[in-house]
Amino acid sequence: MSRTSEGLTRRTWLAASAALPAATAVASGATAAPASILPSPASSLGGTQFPDIQGTYLDAGSVHPFSVGAREAVKRYLDSRAMNGRPEGYEFGPLRQSVLARFAALINATPGEVAYVQSTSAGEQMAVTALGLPETGGRIVTDALHFFGSFHLYNELERAGMEVVILPIRDGRILMSDMEAAVNDRTRLVAVSAISTVNGFQHDLKAVCDLAHAHGARVYVDAVHAVGSTPIDVRATGVDLLATSSYKWLMGDMGLGFIYARADLIPHLKRPQAGYQQVAAFASHAYPYDPPGDRPFVTRARDDATGLFAMGTFSNTGVAHLDWSLDYIQGLGVEAIQAWRQPIIERARRELPRLGFEPMTPEDSTGPLIAFAYKDARQTFGERLKRAGVQVTLGAHRLRVSASVFNTPADIDRLLEALA
Structure with missing residues (x-):
């Protein structure tokens, strides 16, 4: 069986992510990172850090959305460049x-x-x-x-x-x-x-x-x-x-x-x-x-x-x-991010073939991406997905789903509804 660079198989992560609340618990206690960056009790591992996402975004593998905390960090830097006094302690x-x-x-x-x-x-x-x-x-x-x-x-x-x-x-x-x-x-x-x-x-x-x-x-x-x-x-x-x-x-x-x-x-x-x-x-x-x-x-x-x-x-x-x-990534823990994501990927792996999509991703993969072949995918589904407010990577003959901390298995349900 093919393995990840750490020798961890898909089966390992399926076991690790059998209960989503457990993944959140691991993330919450994984590090001494500031409490403000740790996940709050919410519907995703991302907590309240991604509240502005419109529709269903399953395309973080193309461009990841900006978090609230990162936007605030950039604003602090921009304030330091306003030449009206640097934020205290900012070097x-x-x-x-x-x-x-x-x-x-x-x-x-x-x-x-x-x-x-x-x-x-x-x-x-x-x-x-x-x-x-x-x-x-x-x-x-x-x-x-x-x-x-x-x-x-x-x-x-x-x-x-x-x-x-x-x-x-x-x-x-x-x-x-x-x-x-x-x-x-x-x-x-x-x-x-x-x-x-x-x-x-x-x-x-x-x-x-x-x-x-x-x-x-x-x-x-x-x-x-x-x-x-x-x-x-x-x-x-x-x-x-x-x-x-x-x-x-x-x-x-x-x-x-x-x-x-x-x-x-x-x-x-x-x-x-x-x-x-x-x-x-x-x-x-x-x-x-x-x-x-x-x-x-x-x-x-x-x-x-x-x-x-x-x-x-x-x-x-x-x-x-x-x-x-x-700090946010280390605070959550990369292993917890992976464990949270895996059921989302597995739901896509299980359900999309029922709509005629041909799996392109090996079953033992444990990364954030899963892809399917479908002839004329962009032409067939582009406008349909756009109207439904669902974003994935859509090529001429390929559909790719990528899941992050703000996604849940329910996002795959919305993708399936739009495709069907």
């Missing part, structure tokens, strides 16, 4: 470092192993360049359930001389036997999604990393549908490089993401680009009263992930947003 510099450290803790990394980037795609591009590709040549192995937006990158790398192997989908999953046949001693990179945006398939990341490392290859993971929704541990799995964005399961906004690089790998990576956020030391010998020197300017980069990947300015509103959201 944004330390906040940036604190958010970076809390994200690192969420994936069991150290703060020195993570850096801010613009997006998951920016992180993937940086990871590829840091590995010296395409200059070193060799093979890249990825799969047809990886993020579809990445295939342009790999097509370009193929044009630049890399050999690119894209593993096929078999019964909604990528088989380890296919990966074992594709990864060889010429392989430089294995690029996968921890949870596929297409159908929610989950790789066994430890097995992928063990295989790649046995051949001297590195593993890059797109974790945008995993971090914040499903337990992920970069130490336990052995992931080399990972990237994610804020606006999905981290409950943040667009324009801010993170990249992770394993500490012992950082000294062996090539700096993709040089930016001033990387600088650890700067000396000037060009301006009035500067001491003399052989060079006008002397710089030294940091020796951590920020020194390797950081560039220029990034979204301060995104940081302020995550300042609240990361």
Whole structure:
């Protein structure tokens, strides 16, 4: 049976989530987070944090709604920029470092192993360049359930001389036997999604990393549908490089993401680009009263992930947003979020096939996404769902449901009514 990156099966989470009140109880006592961010007795794990959602929103895997607390945190930041006096005790510099450290803790990394980037795609591009590709040549192995937006990158790398192997989908999953046949001693990179945006398939990341490392290859993971929704541990799995964005399961906004690089790998990576956020030391010998020197300017980069990947300015509103959201996620507990969500996903898995939808998601998946194939899905159901006020991800021939803390099984009932 395929497993999640933590070795937890769907059956484990079905047992854990057999009683929804138990999941809420776990969440309420999971951490010493401020009481204001913990769930109140309400109809969803999200408590009163998402009161403004109109209709039935089963599309958090596209863009997660903003919480009340995060909006208040952003307002506090905006007030600090009004130049009419900073809120008492508000210092944004330390906040940036604190958010970076809390994200690192969420994936069991150290703060020195993570850096801010613009997006998951920016992180993937940086990871590829840091590995010296395409200059070193060799093979890249990825799969047809990886993020579809990445295939342009790999097509370009193929044009630049890399050999690119894209593993096929078999019964909604990528088989380890296919990966074992594709990864060889010429392989430089294995690029996968921890949870596929297409159908929610989950790789066994430890097995992928063990295989790649046995051949001297590195593993890059797109974790945008995993971090914040499903337990992920970069130490336990052995992931080399990972990237994610804020606006999905981290409950943040667009324009801010993170990249992770394993500490012992950082000294062996090539700096993709040089930016001033990387600088650890700067000396000037060009301006009035500067001491003399052989060079006008002397710089030294940091020796951590920020020194390797950081560039220029990034979204301060995104940081302020995550300042609240990361505490909220940790306060609930990722395991409790997963346990709350699982009955919602299982109800969709059970009921939609009765309306002619073909399951695309393996039954042992425990992520926040479930997908179904239906010929001409957008044309058939687009207007119907819009009129009913139900939002899902609707492709030309695919319907995807994604559930978060504010959803309940009753949302699937409303989806079924709209589809029928």
